[in-house]
Amino acid sequence: MCALEPGWLPQLERREEWVRTARFPPRGPILVVAPHPDDESLGCGGLIAAAVRRGERVHTVFVTDGGASHRNSASWTRTRLAARREAEAIEALKRLGAEQSPRSFLGLPDADMPSPNSSAYRIAKAHMVSILRYLSPAFAIIPWRRDPHCDHRDSWSLVMDSLSAADHSCEVLEYAIWLDELGLPEDRPRPIEMEILRFDISDVVDAKKHAVRAHRSQLGQLILDDPSAFVLSDRTIERLTGPEEVYWRPCVRE
Structure with missing residues (x-):
């Protein structure tokens, strides 16, 4: 794994040895992986905003097209909604100050990611590997491995598979979106497994909130003909x- 920048190393926050406060944001190129458009803002908007303000390279990858959120809408087809969600993601990144930062949309089907032995998966993996090789990130910010949503778990697997294929080592920080609301006890990280890092994002939290509001299709403000x-x-x-934003870092034990 890549070494953390001196001075960024987390300081002990509580008695629990596995909960730490880290200086924010990390230094070096950063890969942010969002299972859907909006996860980048909800999960890592503060990190993105702070990193680009400091001049770090941040590349955001959106794994799925987000087109399954309104399955029963007559006025918004899946194709139309996917295009809308991509536009919302671009606007959200602009609000975070990352309009000039690179971004990629893999376009995999929302709620139906392909299996690892499929051609669609191999294409997505090849795209991810090419990003890793050109960016050479010091940090990969990825979904929590047991976040209770199939796309989040599958996105984690895709990134880890791609890191292995690219033969690239870096710090991996994981973030959860749905764990606190929908997770089972066994979905949560364990002290022997992960270290919790807490980041103070108070300086950029307004930008994060503004970015979340860019995802109007997910806020009940745009598509009104699908009550479900x-x-x-x-x-x-x-x-x-x-x-604060919370991330988990895999424990490294000698």
């Missing part, structure tokens, strides 16, 4: 837009 559609709740948004 997914909508981000106020509770979820409030939970994920506080003054």
Whole structure:
């Protein structure tokens, strides 16, 4: 694994040895992986905003097209919605100050990611490997491996598979979106498995909130003909837009 920048190493925050406060943001090229458009803002918007303000290279990869959130809408086909969600993601990155930063949309089907033995998976993996080789990230910010959503778990697997194929080692930090609301006890990280890093994002939290609001299709403000559609709740948004962001780093034991 890549060594952390001196001075960024986390300082002990509590008695629990596995909970630490880290200086923010990390230094060096950063790969951010979002399973859907909006996860980049909800999970890592503060990190993205702070990193680009400091001049770090940040490349954001959106794994799925987000087109399954309104399956029963007559006015918004899946293709139309996927295009809308890509536009919202671009606007969100602009609000985070990352409009000039590279981004990639793999375009895999929302809620139906391909199996590892499929041609679609191999194409997505090749794209991810090419990004890793050109960016050579010091940090990969990826979904929590047991986040209770199939696309989040599959995105984690895709990134780890791609890191291996690219023969690239870097610090991996994982973030959860749905764990606190939908997770089972066995989904949570264990002290012997992960170290918790807490980042103070108070300087950029307003930009993060502004970026979340760019995802209007997920806020119940745009598509009104599907009462069964997914909508981000106020509770979820409030939970994920506080003054801290939390990441997990795999423990390295001698």
